[in-house]
Amino acid sequence: MATASPSVFLLMVNGQVESAQFPEYDDLYCKYCFVYGQDWDPTAGLEEGISQITSKSQDVRQALVWNFPIDVTFKSTNPYGCCAAGLLEVQSASGLVAMPVKGPQIVLSVYGPDVFGNDVVRGYGAVHVPFSPGRHKRTIPMFVPESTSKLQKFTSWFMGRRPEYTDPKVVAQGEGREGKAPSPLLPPAPRQVRAWEWVGPGLG
Numbered sequence: 001m002a003t004a005s006p007s008v009f010l011l012m013v014n015g016q017v018e019s020a021q022f023p024e025y026d027d028l029y030c031k032y033c034f035v036y037g038q039d040w041d042p043t044a045g046l047e048e049g050i051s052q053i054t055s056k057s058q059d060v061r062q063a064l065v066w067n068f069p070i071d072v073t074f075k076s077t078n079p080y081g082c083c084a085a086g087l088l089e090v091q092s093a094s095g096l097v098a099m100p101v102k103g104p105q106i107v108l109s110v111y112g113p114d115v116f117g118n119d120v121v122r123g124y125g126a127v128h129v130p131f132s133p134g135r136h137k138r139t140i141p142m143f144v145p146e147s148t149s150k151l152q153k154f155t156s157w158f159m160g161r162r163p164e165y166t167d168p169k170v171v172a173q174g175e176g177r178e179g180k181a182p183s184p185l186l187p188p189a190p191r192q193v194r195a196w197e198w199v200g201p202g203l204g
């Protein structure tokens with residue numbers, strides 16, 4: 001007796017990391033990676049990448065323009081896997097039911113040279129991939145870890161080794177932060193990255 005294969009749905013991400021606003025920095029590049037749960041599998045495209053180095057535009061915006069393409073497809077049998085990302089309408093015996101959706105997040109890391117020419121992190125940020133079809137734009141606030149003392153700040157500046165994450169994917173993990181004041185190690189920053197437009201999901 002043949003068993004029916006479980007139905008899956010596809011989430012297709014197609015777009016670009018467009019530009020960034022880092023007023024105090026220039027000659028920056030960015031990296032991206034995706035964070036997702038065990039119920040998700042990439043089926044096509046690249047899960048991570050690194051852009052070219054770009055300089056500020058000469059207009060009043062002084063934007064750092066990458067237009068860095070992203071193209072990846074995920075499949076899942078369960079719309080759960082990371083942190084809440086919205087609502088998904090699911091057909092049930094009583095009709096359509098809105099379920100909280102958990103799915104892939106994209107994590108962006110921006111790097112650039114310091115005064116000694118060393119590459120140091122200039123910002124981290126993350127955003128969930130929307131589940132609704134069509135075009136979407138997201139502006140991602142960025143932050144950087146900070147040393148807890150002035151001595152550590154001076155030492156890290158002098159040695160050219162600023163605080164940074166060994167694995168940037170921790171940016172997408174929010175466990176244990178609910179209802180707490182922001183950590184002094186993770187201050188908010190005015191820097192922003194304007195993320196891409198993408199299409200998806202598709203049903204398989």
